[in-house]
Amino acid sequence: MNSLADELTAHRFFAGMADAHLEVLTGCARNVVIPGGTSIIREGAEANVFWALRAGRVALGVTAPGRGMLTIDTLHAGDVLGWAWLFPPYRWHFDADALDDVHAVAFDALCLRGKCSADPALGFDLAQRVAAILGDRLSSARMRILDLYGSPQPG
Amino acid sequence: MAGPPGATLSLAGDGLEAVINAVREKGYTVIAPTVRDGAIAYEPVTSVTQLPRGIGDEQAPARYRLRDRDDDALFGFAAAPSSWKRYLYPPATTLWRVRRDEQGSLAFEETAAPVPRYAFLGVRACELAAILVHDRVFAGSTHPDPTYAARRRELFIIAVHCGSPSGVCFCTSMNTGPRAREGFDLAITELLDAGAPRYVIEAGSPAGQELLDTLDAEPATKADLDAARAVTDVAAERMGRQMDTRDLPQMLQRNLEHPRWDDVAARCLSCGNCTMACPTCFCSDDVESQAPDGATSSRVREWASCFSRDFSYIHGGTVRQTVRSRYRQWMTHKLGTWWDQFDSSGCVGCGRCIAWCPVGIDITEEAAAIRSADGLRGGSA
Amino acid sequence: MVTLELEATDGSRLRYAAGQFNMLYAYPVGEVAISISANPAEDGPIAHTVRNVGTVSRALCGLQLGDTLGLRGPFGSGWGLDSAAGGDLVIVAGGIGLAPLRSVIAQVISQRERFGAVEVVIGTRTPEELAFREQVEMWRGRDDLSVHVTVDRATPGWHGTVGVVTTVLPRIRCDPGAIALVCGPEVMMRFTALALQERGLPASRIRVSMERNMQCAVAQCGHCQLGSVFVCADGPVLTWDRVEPLLAVRQL
Numbered sequence: 001m002n003s004l005a006d007e008l009t010a011h012r013f014f015a016g017m018a019d020a021h022l023e024v025l026t027g028c029a030r031n032v033v034i035p036g037g038t039s040i041i042r043e044g045a046e047a048n049v050f051w052a053l054r055a056g057r058v059a060l061g062v063t064a065p066g067r068g069m070l071t072i073d074t075l076h077a078g079d080v081l082g083w084a085w086l087f088p089p090y091r092w093h094f095d096a097d098a099l100d101d102v103h104a105v106a107f108d109a110l111c112l113r114g115k116c117s118a119d120p121a122l123g124f125d126l127a128q129r130v131a132a133i134l135g136d137r138l139s140s141a142r143m144r145i146l147d148l149y150g151s152p153q154p155g
Numbered sequence: 156m157a158g159p160p161g162a163t164l165s166l167a168g169d170g171l172e173a174v175i176n177a178v179r180e181k182g183y184t185v186i187a188p189t190v191r192d193g194a195i196a197y198e199p200v201t202s203v204t205q206l207p208r209g210i211g212d213e214q215a216p217a218r219y220r221l222r223d224r225d226d227d228a229l230f231g232f233a234a235a236p237s238s239w240k241r242y243l244y245p246p247a248t249t250l251w252r253v254r255r256d257e258q259g260s261l262a263f264e265e266t267a268a269p270v271p272r273y274a275f276l277g278v279r280a281c282e283l284a285a286i287l288v289h290d291r292v293f294a295g296s297t298h299p300d301p302t303y304a305a306r307r308r309e310l311f312i313i314a315v316h317c318g319s320p321s322g323v324c325f326c327t328s329m330n331t332g333p334r335a336r337e338g339f340d341l342a343i344t345e346l347l348d349a350g351a352p353r354y355v356i357e358a359g360s361p362a363g364q365e366l367l368d369t370l371d372a373e374p375a376t377k378a379d380l381d382a383a384r385a386v387t388d389v390a391a392e393r394m395g396r397q398m399d400t401r402d403l404p405q406m407l408q409r410n411l412e413h414p415r416w417d418d419v420a421a422r423c424l425s426c427g428n429c430t431m432a433c434p435t436c437f438c439s440d441d442v443e444s445q446a447p448d449g450a451t452s453s454r455v456r457e458w459a460s461c462f463s464r465d466f467s468y469i470h471g472g473t474v475r476q477t478v479r480s481r482y483r484q485w486m487t488h489k490l491g492t493w494w495d496q497f498d499s500s501g502c503v504g505c506g507r508c509i510a511w512c513p514v515g516i517d518i519t520e521e522a523a524a525i526r527s528a529d530g531l532r533g534g535s536a
Numbered sequence: 537m538v539t540l541e542l543e544a545t546d547g548s549r550l551r552y553a554a555g556q557f558n559m560l561y562a563y564p565v566g567e568v569a570i571s572i573s574a575n576p577a578e579d580g581p582i583a584h585t586v587r588n589v590g591t592v593s594r595a596l597c598g599l600q601l602g603d604t605l606g607l608r609g610p611f612g613s614g615w616g617l618d619s620a621a622g623g624d625l626v627i628v629a630g631g632i633g634l635a636p637l638r639s640v641i642a643q644v645i646s647q648r649e650r651f652g653a654v655e656v657v658i659g660t661r662t663p664e665e666l667a668f669r670e671q672v673e674m675w676r677g678r679d680d681l682s683v684h685v686t687v688d689r690a691t692p693g694w695h696g697t698v699g700v701v702t703t704v705l706p707r708i709r710c711d712p713g714a715i716a717l718v719c720g721p722e723v724m725m726r727f728t729a730l731a732l733q734e735r736g737l738p739a740s741r742i743r744v745s746m747e748r749n750m751q752c753a754v755a756q757c758g759h760c761q762l763g764s765v766f767v768c769a770d771g772p773v774l775t776w777d778r779v780e781p782l783l784a785v786r787q788l
Contacts (some may be wrong), residue, residue, distance in 0.1 A: 012706065059698070061690075071690040074697040078707050099695065136703070139727075143700045144688045148721040149631030149661040253562050253606065260545070261604045297769070298754035411785050438758030441751040443566040453563035459757070466759060467750050470589040482786035488761065495764035496755075 004029055008104060011052050012078040013129060021043050028111035033149045034102040036063040040081065041096045048109045056102030060094050069095055083130050084111035086116075088139065159307025164372035165379050166343075166354040170417070171229070172203040173176035174313070174341070174356070175276065177369055183274035183311055186242060188235060193221060195235035197242075206277075207232065214395070214506060216515030217279035219428075227352055230277055230345045233321035234505040238434035239282055242273055243306045245291065250441070250454040266453070267301075274311035278339070280332030281505040283314050285434030287338050291484075291497040292437050311362065318347075318386040321397035325519055329398060331503045334387040344383035355383040375481035386523065396506060396519045399526060406526055411483065414524045414533040420479035421516050427460030429508035429516075430485065435501050438466070461485050486518060537588065537665065538597040539573065541581035542607065547561035550607075552576050553614030554639035555717075555745060559753050560584060561594035561606030569750040569768070571597075572610065573635040573668075577620045578729075585635035585667065611753040613773045615640050615743060620715035624652040626708065626737070628728050629660045630701055630720020631728040634667045636745055636772075637719050641675060648680055656683045659701030659720065663687050663694045678716045684708065701778065702731040710735040717773075719745040726783060742776035763788055 004026045008014045014022065032051075034040060040051075040058065051058075058081055061071040072094065075081055081104070084092050090109070116123030166174070175185055179201065187200045190207045200206065211224040212232040224231045249266040251352045256262070278286070286307075293303035315325070317333035326332030340363030355375050358364035375383075430436040440459040443478050445452045459466060462481050467474035475481045493501030501520070509517045540560075544550065552559075557571040568590065574583040588597040599605060609713055617640060625644065629637045656675060660666040666685065676683045684704045686697040697704065701724065710716075716737055718728050725744045733741050748760035748767040755769035763782045765771060781788055 019594070052693070057697075058739050062746065067692065070696045071694070074686075074702075076697075076707055119765065140700045140703050143702070146723065147661065147688070148724050149688065195578060196652055253561075253563060260604055261606060263606060294755065296754060296756060298756075339663070413788070425696045434665070437756065439752070440759075441567060441757065443564060445564045454561075454567070456752075456757075459759075466749070469747055470593075474748070477787060484788075492761070492764035496766065520735060 004031070004105065006059050007031075007054065008052065011054065011105070012068075013052055013080045019124060021125055022121075023110070024115050024119065024122060025107065026113065028108045032104055032106045034098045034104065036098050036100045037100070038098045039095065040098055041092045043095050045092050045100050046085060047082060047090045048110055050107040050112065051081040051104040052107075053079050053081060053107065054103040056100040056104075058102060059097050059099050060098070060103055061097075063095055069097060071112050073140070074099070080133060081136060085112070086127065086130050105110065163340050163374040163375040163380060164358040164367060164370060166356055166370070167351075169203070170353060170356075170370065170372055171343075173370055174366075175203055178274040178276075178311060178313070180368070181311075183272050185241070185274045185276055187276035188230070188232070190221065191201055192257040195218065195221070195232055196517070197235055197239055197277075203229070206230075206233035210317060211379050212321055214323045214510040215337075215523055216323070216509050216517050218510055218515075220335050224493060226347050228319070228345060228347055229352060230315045231319050233319055233324055234281065234434075234507055235280060236432060236507070236511060238432070238505075238507065239275055239278060240285070240289065240434050241370060242271075242275070243286070243310070244293065244300075244303055244437065246286055246458045248456045249385060249444075250456055252451055252453045254451045256450075263446075270305040272309040272311075272423060273306065274313065276313045276314055277516055279316045279317045279389060280314065280503075281317075281326040281329070281503045283312065283327075283335050283338050284326075284432055285505070286312070287498055288435045288497065288501065288503065291431060291499060295497075310468050312341075314342040314359075316342060316358060316383065316387050317345045318390050319343060320390050320395065321510075323517075324394050324504065325396040325506060325508040326504035327370070328396070328400060328402075328519075329396050329504035332387075333390040334367050339363070343488060343512060344386050346379070346382050348480045349438075349477075352380075355379050366499055367456065372518065388494040396509070398502075398504065398519045400500075403522065404494050407487045407491040409520075410525050410529065410531075411487070412532045413525050413528070414531060415521065415528070416483050418478045419482050420477065422483050422516055423478050423500070424514060425462045425464075425478045425481055425483045427462040427512060428511045428513060430460040430462060431451075431458065432507035432511040433489075434505060434507070435489075436460075461488070486521060489518070490522065537585060538598065539583050539585045540596065540605075541574075541583050542605070543581050546606065549579065549725045550582055550610060552582075552610035555615035555636050555749075556610035556615055557636075557753075557772060558582070558584065558590075558607050558609030558611070560586075560596055562592050562599070563605070565595040565607070566592045567608070567751070568592040568596070569611075569753065571745070571772070573638045575639060575646060577643050577646045583638075584764065585638075587635060589630050591764075593693050600691075608753065611768055613769075613771055615717050615745075615773050617643060619719075621650040622652070624709065624711050624714035625654045626657070626714050626716040626732065627709055628657045628659075628701060628705070628716065628718045628720070628732075630724040631661065631665075631729075632667060633718075633720030633724070633745070634658055637717060638668055638671065640717055641681075645675075645678070645681070646692060652714075653709050653711075654681050655710070656681055657701055657704045658683070658685045659688070659690075659710060659724070660685065661688050661735035662691050663696070664691065682709065700727075702727050705731040710737060712736045712738070712741075714741065716742045718742060722747065722783070729780065737776035739780060740775050743773050744776055744779055745772045746774055746779065747772070759772070
């Protein structure tokens with residue numbers, strides 16, 4: 001296996017993935033360094049990249065007039081950035097900024113989607129992993145909706 | 156079974172007066188059954204004439220009535236509505252008093268009241284078992300309750316081996332009666348076989364023996380002792396209820412989501428009567444009682460019931476919001492988790508909760524219903 | 537939220553273990569159970585952090601420097617830090633749940649050589665609502681503690697992590713031999729225990745501090761029962777293997 005495949009094996013998102021699938025994925029991947037402060041993705045833009053973070057932090061949020069970016073989640077090494085690339089209409093839902101210098105493996109989403117269509121087993125594997133991330137983000141959001149640390153209303 | 160220390164004596168009817176007098180001479184306030192407001196009540200007495208002569212009772216779910224007996228029995232009834240617990244664990248106890256001076260400093264004062272010296276006369280085996288249960292709760296704790304411990308230390312117990320179980324009794328199931336086995340100073344058996352009642356009296360402690368030695372009584376004959384034994388043997392066959400205690404804590408523990416809890420919740424009024432009548436229920440609230448002078452306030456412990464909605468309040472809400480969960484708490488505690496906490500059952504089989512439930516919920520019936528469909532799940536959350 | 541630092545009027549010293557609680561009495565309102573948030577290894581005043589959520593806590597929060605209150609205690613089981621010595625610690629606090637854990641963190645710092653790696657994860661609603669902010673900053677400055685603060689809702693100027701505490705747990709050091717100490721709202725503790733178990737920590741090594749109605753504090757008033765557990769005396773700190781089956785029964 002090549003070194004990129006080794007890096008992916010070490011990443012939490014790809015844990016346990018078949019070597020054959022990893023080999024295919026590396027064909028769409030490259031290592032990138034994103035300088036801190038860079039805007040990585042913008043709400044509404046075409047979702048054509050997917051990042052597996054290896055170092056650094058990324059803030060996910062929305063920009064409101066007069067308030068700047070409101071962060072809703074912070075991503076760290078071991079997290080992945082972006083899931084909208086897998087589902088039509090392939091547009092980003094939020095903004096993402098690099099908080100530090102971010103080291104990541106970046107995947108060309110068009111390339112990935114092509115590989116997934118060509119190999120449904122790979123597509124299902126990847127979709128399951130992305131769905132698990134969505135599930136985690138959903139329960140995290142739900143927990144925060146509960147506002148557990150706020151003062152409970154007498155009931 | 157090892158016999159109690161000392162002799163067994165036989166007393167004629169007025170011999171009981173001598174017992175009361177002897178106990179009173181030792182400085183005890185005698186508390187004994189008497190008739191009040193159409194019910195048996197445990198009240199201070201000074202003479203045997205205040206005991207309920209020729210009175211019996213009828214007890215059934217949601218029913219309690221006194222009735223006339225056709226004899227002169229003084230102990231011819233079963234458990235009274237209100238148990239002895241109010242004397243050892245009063246319904247309200249001032250824990251401490253605090254005084255605030257003009258600088259705002261607080262001075263805490265102990266509120267040690269003189270300790271009453273009670274002699275309980277006529278404690279049935281189930282009720283004696285309940286006192287022994289409270290000993291574990293209040294006196295066996297790492298922080299013994301001072302009020303209970305002091306009153307209990309001074310207590311003199313004259314048990315009565317029970318010959319008159321009611322329709323709600325199940326002490327044989329709970330292995331607490333009808334014969335008192337331990338924990339008494341004196342125990343009497345009322346013999347009604349020869350017209351006027353006679354009493355066989357035995358000592359269960361050195362203090363009891365000492366008192367017994369002062370009585371002018373004949374040693375009990377073998378016939379007396381046989382007759383006394385027969386009283387409780389017959390009573391044991393006349394239990395109004397039964398509780399299957401095999402595996403009971405575990406059986407309840409594995410049925411916490413049983414649909415029967417919904418069924419009983421539909422009947423239960425969550426009034427808490429069962430907890431007030433129960434001789435072992437010990438829950439309390441600590442409440443603040445401010446004096447009108449504005450400079451003192453007291454902390455008062457009052458009987459509480461796990462059936463009240465606020466009982467399990469934590470900031471933000473009540474843990475046990477449904478009647479289902481509150482009845483389940485009461486019953487599984489009484490019959491189940493009590494064992495883990497105090498290494499005993501919390502139920503002694505006196506049947507008060509059955510008689511005094513306004514809708515006649517019967518703990519033995521509820522336990523049997525769950526057991527008969529052991530493992531069934533369902534009902535509301 | 538107010539932190540009360542108390543000294544006995546007669547100069548006596550209260551000995552306690554981290555995780556224990558006291559019953560604080562506000563004249564003439566009543567008592568409430570408040571966990572101790574000071575370092576048990578130090579001689580200083582006994583700190584209690586009180587959130588203004590009821591009549592007694594409101595009265596306590598209104599006390600002024602020099603006022604007198606009543607105290608009974610200490611009660612309860614404590615975190616059992618001695619039995620965790622020699623290994624790693626994972627400390628997870630949510631909201632005011634940091635108060636009883638502050639006691640532990642302070643003790644760990646003063647006896648740092650007794651423990652392996654120490655991870656501290658603190659969840660708070662907003663950056664402004666972070667309890668013991670200055671102290672947390674001090675902890676973050678130490679190279680022998682790994683401190684993670686995460687907020688549910690970012691506010692302008694917050695450059696730290698945003699997300700619920702459980703999202704931090706996958707990336708901390710969490711050896712299966714570690715002991716986890718968790719305090720926060722019950723829902724937060726349930727999810728945290730789950731996430732820690734996903735990291736390979738057995739339920740018996742996860743300790744949580746439970747909240748129930750407490751009045752007598754000595755297992756006699758009955759209010760705090762959770763199954764057979766008297767939370768005031770058997771707890772408030774209990775291992776997750778004991779608590780989990782009890783919390784699985786609604787309204788137990």
